[in-house]
Amino acid sequence: MINKSYIIVFLLCLFFLSCGLEPEPIKYGKDLCSHCNMKIMDKRYGAELVTAKGKIHKFDSPECLIDYIHQNSLPASDIAATLVTGFNEPDKLINTSEAAFIISPKLPSPMGAFLTAFTNTNEAKKKMEEVGGELFDWNSVKTKIINR
């Protein structure tokens, strides 16, 4: 009898575990941007938001992600994760806190903010040798984009 209830509890645990706050890969050419409603096409500029309740919003650019959070006034407690794809490694979503961002007039981005994400600061600096611009981390780029 006791054994049975243990098993049930264990199974319930498993069930809840499976509802984790996992990001989901973006289906390019199919998914829509939650902010601007456009189809997400460019792998180099994908972005994603996982809310605390586990709802996933996908975006066609980091600027749409930032504008979405700002315009819907999402409190930080509602956000489980924010992710972007790096320009240098477009098939992988990485956490925005790990990413480096550049804003350069020579590197247009999908929604007109000239904002591009890279997987790390070194990759960003490498691209800056070619296109110039300004280097940001996630927190500073948020204020920059909101006040643009």
Added chain:
Amino acid sequence: MKISRLIFFLPIFIFFNFSNLVSRDILVGSNREYKDIKSAIENSVNGDRIIIDDGIYQTNGIIIDKEITVSGLNSAIIDAQNISEAITIKSSNVTIQGITIKNIPVGFMKDYAGIRIENSKKVTIKQCRFVNNFFAVYLSNSDSSNVISNVITGNASSESFSGNGIHLWKCNTINIDNNYISGHRDGIYLEFAINSVITGNYSEKNLRYGLHFMFSEGNSYRKNIFRGNGAGVAVMYTKRVEMTENIFEDNWGPSSYGLLLKDISKSRIYNNMFRKNTTGIYSEGTTYTIIENNIFSSNGWAIKILGNCNYDTIINNDFLSNTFDISTNSHLNDNYYDSNFWDRYNGYDLDRNLIGDVPYRPTSLFSTLVVKSPEAILLVRSFLVELFDLTEKIMPSVIPESLTDNHPSMVMKNKKDYIQYD
């Protein structure tokens, strides 16, 4: 004194004028003076005309930095073999005519294009054919140019990385006339482009949009056909766009629209045909825009207009056989509807002035519900829904009370005569 000075300068004038007038024809071909295009361009001067014989030229990275004309005889084909860009134009007054450009590679860090036009004025690309290219024609920072009568076919599939057919970036006064574009990401894409005119193009089966405006002011498009694209046309973050006499057709899918309006203002949508789209017009954040004399026929939703649209005018349109005519997510209405023809109108016209005597409410309770929870569409045309809608018509509580057409027309307002493409 003056006359003698004139006579002195006369020969100089004549000499310079003639040297400009004498333009040479430079021939390129397997048994011509020049065997390849690059060397012909190197040996040309301003005003020359380079004529290319039939044949396949496997080359890439051609740079045109002189004021010349390059034209193909019948089937001159430049095959870039998926290595790099075919032609880059860096000079003004260049014409490229009658050439086929194919196999431009998909770039991961770079937007490779069939013909790239950079920082130039008065460039014309006409009667060219673009096959299997990443981007076909790419204009950046250029003015007063023409892209006319080209056939552009890409082979973008939903999985692959895809580029645009005609791409404008920071351009001014560009004419895009009479082109056929299919199989690209966006057929025609304008970003930071102003004063451009897009006429008579046929854009179909592109992955995303037939035509796409971003941050582009004061442009107009007319007499184009957008058929079977991911969505017909998207006009976003833009002011003063004229949209007249276009056909938006067969844009089907859960996220497909004939025309997507997002944050636009002071625009005019006049005399267009919206037929067989999931949503004819999807409008978000649209202000001071006039939607006039259009036909909405056989769409799922004729117009979806969200609560943040203000001061828009919707008059003299025909609404025929749409599942929903107008739907909105708000119970307020700041837009003006008048004198439209609604095929669902069942009022009467006792004074025979062709204007219905009772106002018409184009939204229904059910259409509002569907905007909020799309799954409810399963219940469309069920008895219960009809009952709901009837109750709501008598006592509006959810649908915006001011969303009425006070002078619904008893007859159609527009002729379908400009649809000559059936």
